[in-house]
Amino acid sequence: MPQTIAEKILSNHAGKKVYAGELCIVPVDGCMATDTTAPLAIKAFKEMGGTQLADKNKFHLIIDHAAPAPNERIANLHTLMRNFAKEYGCSLYDIGSGICHQVMVDNQKVKPGDIFMGADSHTPTYGALNAFACGVGSTDLAAVMLTGKIWLKVPQTIKVILHGKKLQLGVSGKDLVLEVVKQLTISGATYHAVEYHGEAVEQLSLSQRMVLCNMVAEMGAKTGIVSPKGLQLPYAFNPIDAEDDAVYSRVIEIDASSIQPKIAIPNSPDDVHDVSRYIGTKINYAFIGTCTNGRLDDLQAAAKILKGQKIAEGVRMVIAPASKQVLIDALQDGTIQTLIEAGATIINSGCGPCVGSHEGVPGDGEIVISAANRNFKGRMGNPNASIYLASPATVAMSALYGQITNP
Amino acid sequence: MPTSHVYGNNIDTDRIIPGKYTKTLDIASLAEHVMEDLDPDFHKKFVAGDIIAAGDNFGCGSSREQAPIALKAAGVSVVIAKFYARIFFRNAINIGLPVLEIPDHDIETGDELLVDLLAGIVKNKTKNKTYSATKMPKVMLDIMQEGGLVNYLKKNKDYILE
Numbered sequence: 165m166p167q168t169i170a171e172k173i174l175s176n177h178a179g180k181k182v183y184a185g186e187l188c189i190v191p192v193d194g195c196m197a198t199d200t201t202a203p204l205a206i207k208a209f210k211e212m213g214g215t216q217l218a219d220k221n222k223f224h225l226i227i228d229h230a231a232p233a234p235n236e237r238i239a240n241l242h243t244l245m246r247n248f249a250k251e252y253g254c255s256l257y258d259i260g261s262g263i264c265h266q267v268m269v270d271n272q273k274v275k276p277g278d279i280f281m282g283a284d285s286h287t288p289t290y291g292a293l294n295a296f297a298c299g300v301g302s303t304d305l306a307a308v309m310l311t312g313k314i315w316l317k318v319p320q321t322i323k324v325i326l327h328g329k330k331l332q333l334g335v336s337g338k339d340l341v342l343e344v345v346k347q348l349t350i351s352g353a354t355y356h357a358v359e360y361h362g363e364a365v366e367q368l369s370l371s372q373r374m375v376l377c378n379m380v381a382e383m384g385a386k387t388g389i390v391s392p393k394g395l396q397l398p399y400a401f402n403p404i405d406a407e408d409d410a411v412y413s414r415v416i417e418i419d420a421s422s423i424q425p426k427i428a429i430p431n432s433p434d435d436v437h438d439v440s441r442y443i444g445t446k447i448n449y450a451f452i453g454t455c456t457n458g459r460l461d462d463l464q465a466a467a468k469i470l471k472g473q474k475i476a477e478g479v480r481m482v483i484a485p486a487s488k489q490v491l492i493d494a495l496q497d498g499t500i501q502t503l504i505e506a507g508a509t510i511i512n513s514g515c516g517p518c519v520g521s522h523e524g525v526p527g528d529g530e531i532v533i534s535a536a537n538r539n540f541k542g543r544m545g546n547p548n549a550s551i552y553l554a555s556p557a558t559v560a561m562s563a564l565y566g567q568i569t570n571p
Numbered sequence: 572m573p574t575s576h577v578y579g580n581n582i583d584t585d586r587i588i589p590g591k592y593t594k595t596l597d598i599a600s601l602a603e604h605v606m607e608d609l610d611p612d613f614h615k616k617f618v619a620g621d622i623i624a625a626g627d628n629f630g631c632g633s634s635r636e637q638a639p640i641a642l643k644a645a646g647v648s649v650v651i652a653k654f655y656a657r658i659f660f661r662n663a664i665n666i667g668l669p670v671l672e673i674p675d676h677d678i679e680t681g682d683e684l685l686v687d688l689l690a691g692i693v694k695n696k697t698k699n700k701t702y703s704a705t706k707m708p709k710v711m712l713d714i715m716q717e718g719g720l721v722n723y724l725k726k727n728k729d730y731i732l733e
Protein backbone atom coordinates (compact mmCIF):
# COMPACT_ATOMS: atom_id res chain seq x y z
CA MET A 165 0.00 0.00 0.00
CA PRO A 166 1.38 3.47 -0.87
CA GLN A 167 2.62 5.56 2.07
CA THR A 168 2.72 9.14 3.28
CA ILE A 169 6.07 10.66 4.28
CA ALA A 170 5.39 10.05 7.99
CA GLU A 171 4.47 6.42 7.32
CA LYS A 172 7.64 5.93 5.28
CA ILE A 173 9.99 7.42 7.86
CA LEU A 174 8.36 5.48 10.70
CA SER A 175 8.44 2.26 8.64
CA ASN A 176 12.15 2.74 7.93
CA HIS A 177 12.74 2.85 11.66
CA ALA A 178 10.22 0.23 12.81
CA GLY A 179 11.75 -2.43 10.57
CA LYS A 180 8.36 -3.18 9.01
CA LYS A 181 5.73 -1.32 7.02
CA VAL A 182 3.45 0.62 9.32
CA TYR A 183 0.36 2.66 8.50
CA ALA A 184 -1.81 5.30 10.18
CA GLY A 185 -3.42 4.07 13.37
CA GLU A 186 -0.85 1.37 14.16
CA LEU A 187 1.33 1.57 17.26
CA CYS A 188 5.06 1.16 16.88
CA ILE A 189 8.26 1.39 18.89
CA VAL A 190 11.00 3.21 17.00
CA PRO A 191 14.64 4.08 17.63
CA VAL A 192 15.20 7.84 17.92
CA ASP A 193 17.99 9.53 15.94
CA GLY A 194 18.23 12.60 18.13
CA CYS A 195 16.59 14.26 21.09
CA MET A 196 16.92 17.48 23.09
CA ALA A 197 15.58 19.37 26.07
CA THR A 198 15.69 23.01 27.13
CA ASP A 199 15.92 24.86 30.41
CA THR A 200 12.12 24.67 30.67
CA THR A 201 11.93 20.92 30.18
CA ALA A 202 15.38 19.46 30.94
CA PRO A 203 15.31 19.79 34.75
CA LEU A 204 12.16 17.65 34.96
CA ALA A 205 13.51 15.24 32.33
CA ILE A 206 16.76 14.81 34.25
CA LYS A 207 14.79 14.22 37.45
CA ALA A 208 12.58 11.60 35.75
CA PHE A 209 15.63 9.98 34.08
CA LYS A 210 17.27 9.52 37.47
CA GLU A 211 14.05 8.27 39.06
CA MET A 212 13.78 5.68 36.28
CA GLY A 213 17.15 4.42 37.46
CA GLY A 214 19.11 6.00 34.60
CA THR A 215 22.86 5.81 35.12
CA GLN A 216 23.89 6.37 31.51
CA LEU A 217 22.37 7.79 28.35
CA ALA A 218 21.29 5.34 25.65
CA ASP A 219 23.54 7.35 23.28
CA LYS A 220 25.27 10.45 24.58
CA ASN A 221 25.89 11.72 21.05
CA LYS A 222 22.16 11.84 20.36
CA PHE A 223 21.08 13.90 23.36
CA HIS A 224 21.47 17.67 23.50
CA LEU A 225 20.77 20.22 26.20
CA ILE A 226 20.06 23.84 25.28
CA ILE A 227 19.83 26.80 27.65
CA ASP A 228 17.59 29.19 25.72
CA HIS A 229 14.22 29.89 27.35
CA ALA A 230 15.45 32.10 30.20
CA ALA A 231 19.05 32.76 29.28
CA PRO A 232 21.09 34.40 30.73
CA ALA A 233 19.36 33.47 33.98
CA PRO A 234 17.08 36.22 35.30
CA ASN A 235 17.12 34.99 38.91
CA GLU A 236 18.82 32.58 41.29
CA ARG A 237 16.17 29.87 40.93
CA ILE A 238 16.68 29.62 37.18
CA ALA A 239 20.44 30.04 37.53
CA ASN A 240 20.46 26.90 39.67
CA LEU A 241 18.48 24.96 37.06
CA HIS A 242 21.06 26.01 34.47
CA THR A 243 23.79 24.73 36.80
CA LEU A 244 21.96 21.43 37.10
CA MET A 245 21.95 21.12 33.29
CA ARG A 246 25.64 22.01 32.97
CA ASN A 247 26.54 19.45 35.62
CA PHE A 248 24.44 16.78 33.95
CA ALA A 249 26.13 17.39 30.59
CA LYS A 250 29.56 17.12 32.20
CA GLU A 251 28.71 13.97 34.07
CA TYR A 252 26.85 12.14 31.30
CA GLY A 253 28.86 13.37 28.32
CA CYS A 254 26.07 14.90 26.21
CA SER A 255 26.41 18.24 24.43
CA LEU A 256 25.34 21.44 26.14
CA TYR A 257 24.56 24.63 24.25
CA ASP A 258 24.89 27.34 26.85
CA ILE A 259 23.44 30.87 26.97
CA GLY A 260 23.81 32.81 23.76
CA SER A 261 23.91 29.69 21.55
CA GLY A 262 20.37 30.35 20.45
CA ILE A 263 16.92 28.79 20.37
CA CYS A 264 16.96 25.01 20.68
CA HIS A 265 15.40 24.39 17.25
CA GLN A 266 17.73 26.74 15.40
CA VAL A 267 20.72 25.32 17.26
CA MET A 268 19.79 21.76 16.24
CA VAL A 269 19.43 22.76 12.59
CA ASP A 270 22.53 25.01 12.49
CA ASN A 271 24.64 22.23 13.98
CA GLN A 272 23.18 19.52 11.75
CA LYS A 273 21.89 17.48 14.68
CA VAL A 274 18.88 16.50 12.61
CA LYS A 275 18.91 15.27 9.01
CA PRO A 276 16.41 14.20 6.37
CA GLY A 277 14.70 10.90 7.20
CA ASP A 278 15.49 11.14 10.93
CA ILE A 279 13.12 10.62 13.82
CA PHE A 280 13.75 13.40 16.35
CA MET A 281 12.08 13.92 19.74
CA GLY A 282 12.34 17.32 21.38
CA ALA A 283 11.01 18.33 24.75
CA ASP A 284 9.50 21.43 23.21
CA SER A 285 6.26 21.75 21.31
CA HIS A 286 7.83 23.42 18.27
CA THR A 287 10.10 20.48 17.51
CA PRO A 288 8.08 19.74 14.33
CA THR A 289 10.03 22.68 12.85
CA TYR A 290 12.62 20.12 11.62
CA GLY A 291 10.06 18.70 9.21
CA ALA A 292 11.42 21.39 6.90
CA LEU A 293 14.42 19.05 6.62
CA ASN A 294 12.18 16.17 5.56
CA ALA A 295 12.45 14.60 9.05
CA PHE A 296 9.79 13.23 11.41
CA ALA A 297 10.06 15.43 14.50
CA CYS A 298 7.68 15.56 17.47
CA GLY A 299 7.36 17.55 20.62
CA VAL A 300 7.14 15.50 23.80
CA GLY A 301 7.01 16.21 27.50
CA SER A 302 9.87 15.79 29.94
CA THR A 303 9.03 12.27 31.12
CA ASP A 304 8.66 10.89 27.59
CA LEU A 305 12.00 12.50 26.83
CA ALA A 306 13.57 10.91 29.91
CA ALA A 307 12.45 7.54 28.58
CA VAL A 308 14.12 8.30 25.22
CA MET A 309 17.31 9.32 27.06
CA LEU A 310 17.21 5.98 28.87
CA THR A 311 16.04 3.56 26.15
CA GLY A 312 16.87 5.39 22.90
CA LYS A 313 13.34 4.59 21.77
CA ILE A 314 9.78 5.88 21.88
CA TRP A 315 6.36 4.38 21.33
CA LEU A 316 4.17 6.22 18.85
CA LYS A 317 0.89 5.89 17.10
CA VAL A 318 1.47 6.31 13.36
CA PRO A 319 -0.45 9.51 12.58
CA GLN A 320 -2.96 10.06 9.86
CA THR A 321 -1.79 12.76 7.48
CA ILE A 322 -3.40 15.97 6.26
CA LYS A 323 -2.01 17.02 2.88
CA VAL A 324 -1.68 20.77 2.34
CA ILE A 325 -0.98 21.83 -1.23
CA LEU A 326 0.13 25.40 -1.77
CA HIS A 327 -0.36 26.25 -5.43
CA GLY A 328 1.06 29.17 -7.36
CA LYS A 329 4.55 30.27 -8.28
CA LYS A 330 4.72 33.88 -7.25
CA LEU A 331 3.70 35.26 -3.87
CA GLN A 332 2.17 38.71 -3.50
CA LEU A 333 4.45 41.60 -2.57
CA GLY A 334 5.34 41.49 1.13
CA VAL A 335 4.08 37.92 1.59
CA SER A 336 6.32 35.25 3.13
CA GLY A 337 6.06 31.79 4.65
CA LYS A 338 4.51 33.28 7.81
CA ASP A 339 1.51 34.62 5.91
CA LEU A 340 1.06 31.25 4.23
CA VAL A 341 1.20 29.30 7.46
CA LEU A 342 -1.17 31.72 9.22
CA GLU A 343 -3.68 30.96 6.45
CA VAL A 344 -3.19 27.21 7.02
CA VAL A 345 -3.64 27.65 10.80
CA LYS A 346 -6.83 29.59 10.11
CA GLN A 347 -8.20 26.84 7.88
CA LEU A 348 -7.21 23.95 10.12
CA THR A 349 -7.88 25.81 13.42
CA ILE A 350 -6.00 25.40 16.66
CA SER A 351 -7.14 21.81 17.09
CA GLY A 352 -7.80 20.78 13.48
CA ALA A 353 -4.66 18.70 13.08
CA THR A 354 -4.64 17.07 16.54
CA TYR A 355 -2.78 13.72 16.37
CA HIS A 356 -2.12 14.28 12.65
CA ALA A 357 0.92 14.84 10.50
CA VAL A 358 0.67 17.87 8.21
CA GLU A 359 2.43 17.26 4.89
CA TYR A 360 3.24 20.24 2.66
CA HIS A 361 3.36 20.05 -1.12
CA GLY A 362 2.96 22.35 -4.08
CA GLU A 363 4.75 24.75 -6.37
CA ALA A 364 4.77 27.56 -3.82
CA VAL A 365 6.51 25.29 -1.32
CA GLU A 366 9.07 23.87 -3.75
CA GLN A 367 10.70 27.25 -4.21
CA LEU A 368 10.90 28.10 -0.51
CA SER A 369 14.25 28.24 1.30
CA LEU A 370 14.96 26.00 4.30
CA SER A 371 14.25 28.96 6.60
CA GLN A 372 10.82 29.57 5.07
CA ARG A 373 10.02 25.86 5.14
CA MET A 374 10.83 25.93 8.85
CA VAL A 375 8.11 28.57 9.33
CA LEU A 376 5.54 26.25 7.72
CA CYS A 377 6.45 23.35 9.99
CA ASN A 378 6.96 25.46 13.12
CA MET A 379 3.33 26.49 13.31
CA VAL A 380 1.83 23.02 12.87
CA ALA A 381 2.13 23.11 16.67
CA GLU A 382 -0.60 25.77 16.53
CA MET A 383 -2.84 23.31 14.69
CA GLY A 384 -2.32 20.61 17.34
CA ALA A 385 -0.35 18.41 14.92
CA LYS A 386 2.03 15.68 15.98
CA THR A 387 4.43 16.63 13.22
CA GLY A 388 4.74 18.67 10.03
CA ILE A 389 6.81 17.53 7.07
CA VAL A 390 7.66 19.28 3.83
CA SER A 391 8.05 17.32 0.61
CA PRO A 392 11.79 17.27 -0.22
CA LYS A 393 11.19 18.67 -3.72
CA GLY A 394 13.41 21.72 -4.17
CA LEU A 395 15.12 21.31 -0.79
CA GLN A 396 18.72 22.52 -0.92
CA LEU A 397 21.14 21.36 1.76
CA PRO A 398 24.91 21.67 2.02
CA TYR A 399 25.24 17.84 2.09
CA ALA A 400 23.90 14.90 0.09
CA PHE A 401 20.72 13.28 1.38
CA ASN A 402 18.17 10.67 0.51
CA PRO A 403 14.84 12.46 -0.09
CA ILE A 404 11.69 10.82 1.25
CA ASP A 405 8.49 11.78 -0.52
CA ALA A 406 4.95 10.46 -0.37
CA GLU A 407 3.91 7.81 -2.85
CA ASP A 408 1.13 8.43 -5.33
CA ASP A 409 -2.20 7.31 -3.91
CA ALA A 410 -1.01 7.47 -0.30
CA VAL A 411 -4.03 7.76 1.97
CA TYR A 412 -4.75 11.20 3.50
CA SER A 413 -7.43 12.01 6.06
CA ARG A 414 -7.91 15.38 4.41
CA VAL A 415 -6.49 17.40 1.52
CA ILE A 416 -6.40 21.20 1.63
CA GLU A 417 -5.55 23.19 -1.49
CA ILE A 418 -4.66 26.86 -1.22
CA ASP A 419 -3.81 29.32 -3.96
CA ALA A 420 -0.71 30.80 -2.35
CA SER A 421 -0.28 33.38 -5.10
CA SER A 422 -3.45 35.19 -4.03
CA ILE A 423 -2.73 35.28 -0.29
CA GLN A 424 -2.42 38.76 1.23
CA PRO A 425 -0.36 39.57 4.36
CA LYS A 426 -2.00 37.94 7.38
CA ILE A 427 -2.30 38.70 11.08
CA ALA A 428 -3.50 36.60 14.03
CA ILE A 429 -5.37 38.75 16.51
CA PRO A 430 -5.48 38.28 20.32
CA ASN A 431 -5.75 35.70 21.90
CA SER A 432 -5.51 32.77 19.52
CA PRO A 433 -3.13 31.96 16.66
CA ASP A 434 -6.04 30.69 14.53
CA ASP A 435 -7.95 33.98 14.69
CA VAL A 436 -6.37 35.04 11.41
CA HIS A 437 -7.35 37.94 9.14
CA ASP A 438 -5.85 40.07 6.40
CA VAL A 439 -3.52 42.71 7.84
CA SER A 440 -5.49 45.29 5.85
CA ARG A 441 -8.45 44.85 8.23
CA TYR A 442 -6.42 46.03 11.21
CA ILE A 443 -4.49 48.89 9.63
CA GLY A 444 -4.26 51.80 12.04
CA THR A 445 -4.36 49.79 15.27
CA LYS A 446 -1.83 51.54 17.53
CA ILE A 447 1.04 49.44 18.85
CA ASN A 448 3.45 49.91 21.76
CA TYR A 449 5.90 47.14 21.17
CA ALA A 450 7.24 45.24 18.15
CA PHE A 451 9.12 41.97 18.51
CA ILE A 452 11.05 39.98 15.91
CA GLY A 453 12.69 36.72 16.85
CA THR A 454 11.75 33.16 17.94
CA CYS A 455 11.99 29.76 16.30
CA THR A 456 9.30 30.92 13.88
CA ASN A 457 10.86 34.09 12.48
CA GLY A 458 14.22 34.95 14.02
CA ARG A 459 16.47 33.81 11.18
CA LEU A 460 18.73 35.83 8.90
CA ASP A 461 16.15 36.28 6.13
CA ASP A 462 13.63 37.51 8.72
CA LEU A 463 16.03 40.09 10.12
CA GLN A 464 16.98 41.12 6.59
CA ALA A 465 13.30 41.59 5.68
CA ALA A 466 12.95 43.96 8.65
CA ALA A 467 16.21 45.78 7.84
CA LYS A 468 15.12 46.32 4.26
CA ILE A 469 12.05 48.19 5.50
CA LEU A 470 13.84 50.10 8.26
CA LYS A 471 16.99 51.08 6.36
CA GLY A 472 17.66 54.80 6.86
CA GLN A 473 14.39 55.17 8.81
CA LYS A 474 13.47 55.54 12.48
CA ILE A 475 10.77 53.53 14.22
CA ALA A 476 7.81 55.56 15.46
CA GLU A 477 8.16 57.56 18.63
CA GLY A 478 6.79 55.77 21.67
CA VAL A 479 7.26 52.37 20.08
CA ARG A 480 9.94 50.01 21.26
CA MET A 481 11.29 47.28 19.08
CA VAL A 482 13.10 44.19 20.36
CA ILE A 483 15.00 41.79 18.14
CA ALA A 484 16.32 38.41 19.27
CA PRO A 485 18.32 36.56 16.59
CA ALA A 486 17.41 32.87 16.62
CA SER A 487 20.98 31.67 17.09
CA LYS A 488 24.57 32.75 17.45
CA GLN A 489 25.10 31.87 13.78
CA VAL A 490 22.19 34.12 12.78
CA LEU A 491 23.59 36.93 14.93
CA ILE A 492 27.07 36.61 13.39
CA ASP A 493 25.67 36.53 9.84
CA ALA A 494 23.44 39.52 10.53
CA LEU A 495 26.38 41.43 12.00
CA GLN A 496 28.58 40.66 9.02
CA ASP A 497 26.13 41.83 6.38
CA GLY A 498 25.21 45.03 8.22
CA THR A 499 21.65 43.97 9.07
CA ILE A 500 22.18 44.45 12.80
CA GLN A 501 23.63 47.93 12.34
CA THR A 502 20.67 48.97 10.19
CA LEU A 503 18.23 47.72 12.80
CA ILE A 504 20.02 49.42 15.69
CA GLU A 505 20.21 52.71 13.78
CA ALA A 506 16.48 52.48 13.17
CA GLY A 507 15.92 52.30 16.92
CA ALA A 508 15.65 48.56 17.57
CA THR A 509 17.06 46.93 20.69
CA ILE A 510 19.03 43.79 19.91
CA ILE A 511 19.04 41.16 22.64
CA ASN A 512 21.08 37.97 22.85
CA SER A 513 20.09 35.00 20.75
CA GLY A 514 17.57 32.79 22.51
CA CYS A 515 13.82 32.71 23.11
CA GLY A 516 13.84 36.30 24.35
CA PRO A 517 10.45 37.65 25.41
CA CYS A 518 8.49 34.94 23.51
CA VAL A 519 7.40 33.00 26.57
CA GLY A 520 7.43 35.75 29.19
CA SER A 521 10.33 34.38 31.23
CA HIS A 522 12.49 37.48 30.95
CA GLU A 523 13.70 40.19 28.58
CA GLY A 524 10.86 42.40 27.47
CA VAL A 525 7.58 41.67 29.23
CA PRO A 526 4.83 44.03 27.96
CA GLY A 527 2.99 46.37 30.35
CA ASP A 528 -0.73 46.39 31.24
CA GLY A 529 -2.94 47.38 28.35
CA GLU A 530 -0.07 47.36 25.87
CA ILE A 531 -0.40 46.12 22.33
CA VAL A 532 2.36 43.97 20.92
CA ILE A 533 2.95 42.97 17.33
CA SER A 534 5.19 39.93 17.23
CA ALA A 535 6.74 37.58 14.70
CA ALA A 536 6.30 34.64 17.13
CA ASN A 537 3.86 31.75 16.96
CA ARG A 538 1.60 32.11 20.01
CA ASN A 539 -0.53 34.93 21.30
CA PHE A 540 -2.37 33.22 24.12
CA LYS A 541 -3.38 35.43 27.00
CA GLY A 542 -0.37 35.94 29.26
CA ARG A 543 2.02 34.39 26.75
CA MET A 544 4.61 37.15 26.99
CA GLY A 545 4.33 37.30 30.77
CA ASN A 546 1.44 39.71 31.22
CA PRO A 547 -2.21 38.62 30.89
CA ASN A 548 -3.22 42.28 30.52
CA ALA A 549 -1.32 42.80 27.26
CA SER A 550 -2.58 41.87 23.78
CA ILE A 551 -0.46 40.15 21.16
CA TYR A 552 -0.87 40.24 17.38
CA LEU A 553 1.14 37.76 15.28
CA ALA A 554 2.45 38.59 11.84
CA SER A 555 5.43 38.28 9.50
CA PRO A 556 8.72 40.09 10.22
CA ALA A 557 7.94 42.49 7.33
CA THR A 558 4.55 43.39 8.83
CA VAL A 559 6.09 43.79 12.29
CA ALA A 560 8.84 46.08 10.95
CA MET A 561 6.40 48.13 8.93
CA SER A 562 4.12 48.50 11.96
CA ALA A 563 7.07 49.57 14.13
CA LEU A 564 7.92 52.21 11.56
CA TYR A 565 4.45 53.77 11.63
CA GLY A 566 3.51 52.98 15.24
CA GLN A 567 0.39 51.24 14.07
CA ILE A 568 -0.47 48.01 12.28
CA THR A 569 0.59 48.56 8.69
CA ASN A 570 0.62 46.41 5.56
CA PRO A 571 4.09 45.62 4.29
CA MET B 572 -18.04 12.82 46.46
CA PRO B 573 -15.78 14.88 44.19
CA THR B 574 -17.44 17.75 42.40
CA SER B 575 -16.58 19.06 38.98
CA HIS B 576 -15.28 22.41 37.87
CA VAL B 577 -15.95 23.09 34.22
CA TYR B 578 -13.78 25.08 31.83
CA GLY B 579 -14.31 25.68 28.12
CA ASN B 580 -12.61 24.77 24.85
CA ASN B 581 -8.93 25.18 23.92
CA ILE B 582 -7.61 25.70 27.46
CA ASP B 583 -3.92 26.15 26.64
CA THR B 584 -1.01 25.25 28.89
CA ASP B 585 -0.09 28.95 29.24
CA ARG B 586 -3.39 29.37 31.07
CA ILE B 587 -2.99 26.19 33.12
CA ILE B 588 0.44 27.38 34.29
CA PRO B 589 1.98 30.57 32.85
CA GLY B 590 5.47 30.18 31.32
CA LYS B 591 6.94 32.58 33.86
CA TYR B 592 6.38 30.05 36.67
CA THR B 593 7.47 26.88 34.89
CA LYS B 594 11.19 27.06 35.46
CA THR B 595 11.32 25.29 38.78
CA LEU B 596 11.48 21.86 40.37
CA ASP B 597 9.42 23.14 43.30
CA ILE B 598 6.15 21.34 42.62
CA ALA B 599 4.25 23.16 45.38
CA SER B 600 4.97 26.51 43.74
CA LEU B 601 3.39 25.21 40.53
CA ALA B 602 0.22 24.25 42.37
CA GLU B 603 0.06 27.77 43.84
CA HIS B 604 -0.19 29.39 40.39
CA VAL B 605 -2.27 26.77 38.59
CA MET B 606 -5.07 28.26 36.45
CA GLU B 607 -4.42 31.77 37.81
CA ASP B 608 -4.79 33.68 34.52
CA LEU B 609 -7.90 31.68 33.63
CA ASP B 610 -9.67 31.64 36.96
CA PRO B 611 -8.16 33.77 39.73
CA ASP B 612 -10.57 32.20 42.24
CA PHE B 613 -9.55 28.62 41.42
CA HIS B 614 -8.02 27.95 44.82
CA LYS B 615 -11.05 29.34 46.67
CA LYS B 616 -13.44 26.89 45.00
CA PHE B 617 -11.32 23.84 44.45
CA VAL B 618 -11.10 21.07 47.05
CA ALA B 619 -8.42 18.39 46.71
CA GLY B 620 -9.93 15.38 45.01
CA ASP B 621 -12.23 17.46 42.80
CA ILE B 622 -12.46 17.00 39.07
CA ILE B 623 -11.78 19.31 36.15
CA ALA B 624 -14.06 18.91 33.16
CA ALA B 625 -13.45 20.73 29.91
CA GLY B 626 -14.42 20.93 26.28
CA ASP B 627 -12.30 20.41 23.18
CA ASN B 628 -8.52 20.42 22.92
CA PHE B 629 -7.65 20.67 26.61
CA GLY B 630 -3.96 21.42 27.23
CA CYS B 631 -3.06 22.77 23.82
CA GLY B 632 0.06 24.84 23.24
CA SER B 633 3.38 24.36 24.97
CA SER B 634 4.74 20.89 25.77
CA ARG B 635 5.39 21.90 29.36
CA GLU B 636 4.82 18.94 31.64
CA GLN B 637 4.50 21.48 34.44
CA ALA B 638 0.84 21.83 33.34
CA PRO B 639 -0.35 18.34 34.33
CA ILE B 640 2.09 18.35 37.27
CA ALA B 641 0.55 21.59 38.58
CA LEU B 642 -2.97 20.16 38.26
CA LYS B 643 -1.97 16.96 40.03
CA ALA B 644 -0.16 18.88 42.78
CA ALA B 645 -3.24 21.05 43.29
CA GLY B 646 -5.17 17.86 44.02
CA VAL B 647 -7.05 17.35 40.77
CA SER B 648 -8.15 13.71 40.89
CA VAL B 649 -9.00 13.37 37.21
CA VAL B 650 -9.45 15.58 34.16
CA ILE B 651 -12.31 14.84 31.80
CA ALA B 652 -12.33 16.55 28.41
CA LYS B 653 -14.07 16.08 25.08
CA PHE B 654 -10.62 15.65 23.59
CA TYR B 655 -7.05 16.62 24.43
CA ALA B 656 -4.04 18.17 22.80
CA ARG B 657 -1.78 15.19 22.20
CA ILE B 658 1.30 16.25 24.17
CA PHE B 659 -0.77 17.13 27.23
CA PHE B 660 -2.56 13.78 27.09
CA ARG B 661 0.69 11.80 26.97
CA ASN B 662 2.29 14.00 29.63
CA ALA B 663 -0.64 13.60 32.01
CA ILE B 664 -0.56 9.80 31.79
CA ASN B 665 3.24 9.82 32.06
CA ILE B 666 3.26 11.81 35.30
CA GLY B 667 0.30 9.99 36.81
CA LEU B 668 -2.52 12.50 36.40
CA PRO B 669 -5.56 10.49 35.32
CA VAL B 670 -7.23 11.83 32.19
CA LEU B 671 -10.31 10.58 30.38
CA GLU B 672 -11.57 11.55 26.97
CA ILE B 673 -15.35 11.65 26.86
CA PRO B 674 -16.49 13.27 23.60
CA ASP B 675 -20.17 13.55 24.56
CA HIS B 676 -20.08 14.61 28.21
CA ASP B 677 -22.38 17.40 29.39
CA ILE B 678 -20.85 17.81 32.84
CA GLU B 679 -21.60 21.15 34.51
CA THR B 680 -19.84 22.88 37.38
CA GLY B 681 -21.03 21.40 40.65
CA ASP B 682 -22.02 18.01 39.22
CA GLU B 683 -21.03 15.12 41.46
CA LEU B 684 -19.15 12.37 39.67
CA LEU B 685 -18.13 8.79 40.38
CA VAL B 686 -15.18 7.75 38.25
CA ASP B 687 -13.95 4.24 37.44
CA LEU B 688 -10.65 5.04 35.78
CA LEU B 689 -9.57 1.68 34.48
CA ALA B 690 -12.99 0.82 33.12
CA GLY B 691 -13.27 4.34 31.72
CA ILE B 692 -16.77 4.81 33.13
CA VAL B 693 -18.02 8.04 34.73
CA LYS B 694 -21.33 8.25 36.59
CA ASN B 695 -22.83 11.72 36.87
CA LYS B 696 -24.82 11.48 40.12
CA THR B 697 -26.35 14.93 39.71
CA LYS B 698 -27.65 14.28 36.21
CA ASN B 699 -28.18 10.57 36.70
CA LYS B 700 -26.20 9.72 33.59
CA THR B 701 -23.31 7.47 32.66
CA TYR B 702 -20.57 8.27 30.17
CA SER B 703 -17.91 6.01 28.73
CA ALA B 704 -14.44 7.21 27.84
CA THR B 705 -12.62 6.57 24.57
CA LYS B 706 -10.51 3.43 24.87
CA MET B 707 -6.77 4.03 25.31
CA PRO B 708 -4.01 1.87 23.85
CA LYS B 709 -2.93 -0.86 26.26
CA VAL B 710 0.50 0.67 26.76
CA MET B 711 -1.14 3.89 28.05
CA LEU B 712 -3.46 2.00 30.39
CA ASP B 713 -0.46 0.09 31.72
CA ILE B 714 1.44 3.35 32.30
CA MET B 715 -1.60 4.88 34.03
CA GLN B 716 -2.02 1.79 36.20
CA GLU B 717 1.61 2.04 37.33
CA GLY B 718 1.03 5.68 38.29
CA GLY B 719 3.22 7.02 35.48
CA LEU B 720 6.07 6.28 33.11
CA VAL B 721 8.80 6.40 35.77
CA ASN B 722 7.28 3.45 37.66
CA TYR B 723 6.39 1.69 34.42
CA LEU B 724 9.97 1.78 33.15
CA LYS B 725 11.41 0.92 36.54
CA LYS B 726 9.30 -2.21 36.43
CA ASN B 727 9.44 -3.17 32.75
CA LYS B 728 12.78 -1.62 31.70
CA ASP B 729 11.32 -1.15 28.21
CA TYR B 730 8.04 -0.46 26.44
CA ILE B 731 5.69 -3.36 25.90
CA LEU B 732 3.08 -2.78 23.24
CA GLU B 733 1.01 -5.95 23.47
Ligand code: SF4
Pocket residue numbers: 229263264265284286453454455456514515518519536537
Ligand atom coordinates in the same frame (compact mmCIF):
# COMPACT_ATOMS: atom_id res chain seq x y z
S1 SF4 C 1 11.24 30.88 20.64
FE1 SF4 C 1 9.30 30.80 21.72
S2 SF4 C 1 8.13 29.19 20.70
FE2 SF4 C 1 10.27 28.95 20.05
S3 SF4 C 1 11.17 27.46 21.48
FE3 SF4 C 1 11.55 29.51 22.35
S4 SF4 C 1 9.81 29.91 23.73
FE4 SF4 C 1 9.23 28.21 22.37
